[in-house]
Amino acid sequence: MTRTLFGTDGVRGRANVHPMTAEVALKLGQAAGRRFRRGPHRHRVVIGKDTRLSGYMLEQAMTAGFLSVGVDVFLLGPIPTPGVGMLTKSLRADAGVMISASHNPYQDNGIKLFGPDGFKLSDEQEAEIEGMVEAEPVLEDAENLGRAKRIDDGLGRYIEAAKATFPRDLRLDGLKVVVDCANGAAYRTAPTVLWELGAEVIEVGVSPNGRNINDRVGSTAPMTCRETVLAHGADLGLALDGDADRLILVDERGEVVDGDQIMCLIAERWMRDGVLKGGALVATVMSNLGLERRLASQGVQLLRTRVGDRYVVEEMRRGGYNLGGEQSGHIVMSDHATTGDGLLAGLQVLAALVEDGSRASEACARFEPLPQVLKNVRYAAGQAPLEAAPVQAAIAAGEARLNGAGRVLIRKSGTEPLIRVMAEGEDPLLVEAVVDDICAAVSAAAQAA
Incomplete structure (x- = not known):
């Protein structure tokens, strides 16, 4: 069964416009509630969200959907996405929902669904639920409706679980850490964890108002974190995104550190300590060739998947690996969490600084990345510019120009009407030219359609 409602990371779109409407959210709740009914016990689902204004609307609509099919709802309020995965398992829930x-x-806004094991759903499961959304819902009788309950200590449970991933014999005393929470889901949890572990914490992006999430703060706007690190002479900056499942770092010199460098640091340390399962790191096709070469020199294999942390996790589970992630900052450590967790990844880096007595600029510069250029071309709904002959010719020409000393990656975004054009190689000018030529061809095809 094909999927049209779900993208690479759940359902996503502009709030109050299809599919991000209260009506669709209600139907999703009804469908997911029916899909995850299992056995004679009273069924339950946990719902978390970030700090967006539209989260109230979608939370209430999904709650109504679940209740109408006889599923109890545990409301967590604003909480990081990994907290939803953790509490879905901890509360023995039949499903989990993150609205972000x-x-x-x-x-x-978006809706991400989790199974009873705390992991995001597979393509097949999402397609099944999508089919149920389109069908007439089977509603419960009045006496069998679900009940809703707010879980007041969900953040506390997540905070304790996060701290438990940090070595018990270490403390962060003497370290000055900037944490940028993007005015999002981690605005309470991340500063609390760092402070309780002993760090001097400088908080950024911890005043959400429903409209300022990711607004010039967070992992996609690390310059605010950078400026704060330099202004306060901090040892490290942690920039999270709106739902706190990804991390970008800023070292003490103000240099921005991406997910590839973070994964490399963790993989090498885990390999050294004998805890890297399978001797491999799972990453996506977007990760830099420099990462692959560095890991190979350390005896670590790099396994690549399609873009999306969900696909990284699927490969990790299939092969029994415990470390994976994306260049964008999703770092998945399956010994500790079922999805990417920016805070937990940051704690691993901080543990390395404490244990080795090193500076962030030393610990996080694991390899020299090959020049890599990524640009986006927007197209209108219903268009298929990648299928145009001139675009295919431009892609073939770009690959020929790189002549085996680099690579070209072209893909459609799973969340927006964008074509993402990436190339990398030894010659930065050549890489830039290849990307520009392909983008021009895609843009021309989109305008001609």
Whole structure:
């Protein structure tokens, strides 16, 4: 069964515009509630969200949907996405929901679904639920309706779980850490965890108002974190995104550190300590060739998947690996969490600084990345510019120009009407030219359609 409602990371779009409407959210609640009914016990689902204004609307609509099919709802309020995965398992729930559009602006929102194991759903499961959304719902009798309950200590449970991933014999005393919470889901949890572990914490992006999530703060706007690190002479800056499942770092010199460098640091340390399962890191096709070469020199294999942390996790589970992630900052450590967790990844980096007595600029510069250029071309709904002959010719020409010393990656965004054009290689000018030529061809095809 094909999917049209779900993208690469759940359902996403502009709030109050299809599919991000109360009507669709209600139907999703009804469908997911029916899909995850299992056995004779009383069924339950946990719902978390970030700090977007539209989260109230979608939370209430989904709650109504679940209740109408006899499923109890536990409301967590604003909480990081990994907290939803954790509490879905901890509360023995039949499903979990995170209402968030991650790093997108507040006008957007999204719905991510988790199974009873706390992991995001597979393509097949999402397609099944999508089919149920289109069908007439089977509603419960009045005496069998679900009940809603707010879980007041959900943040506290997540905070304790996060702290438990940090070595018990270490403290963060003497370290000055900037944490940028993007005015999002981690605005309470991340500063609390760092402070309780002993760090001097400088908070950024911890005043959400429903409209300022990811607004010039967070992992997609790390310059605010950078400026704060430099202004306060901090040892490290942690920039999270709106739902706190990704991390970008800023070292003490103000250099921005992406997910590839973070994964490399963790993989090398885990390999050294004998805890990197399978001797491999799972990443996506977007990760830099420099990462692959560095890991190979350390005896670590790099396994690549299609773009999306969900696909990284699926490969990790299939092969029994415990570390994976994306260049964009999703770092998945399956010994500790079922999805990417920016705070937990940051704690791993901080543990390395404490244990080795090193500066962030030393610990996080693991390899020299090859020049890589990524540009986006927007197109109108219903268009298929990648299928145009001139676009295919431009792609083939770009690959030929790189002549085996680099690579070209072209893909459609799973969340927006964008074509993402990426190339990398030894010659930065050549890489830039290849990307520009392909983008021009895609843009021309989109305008001609």
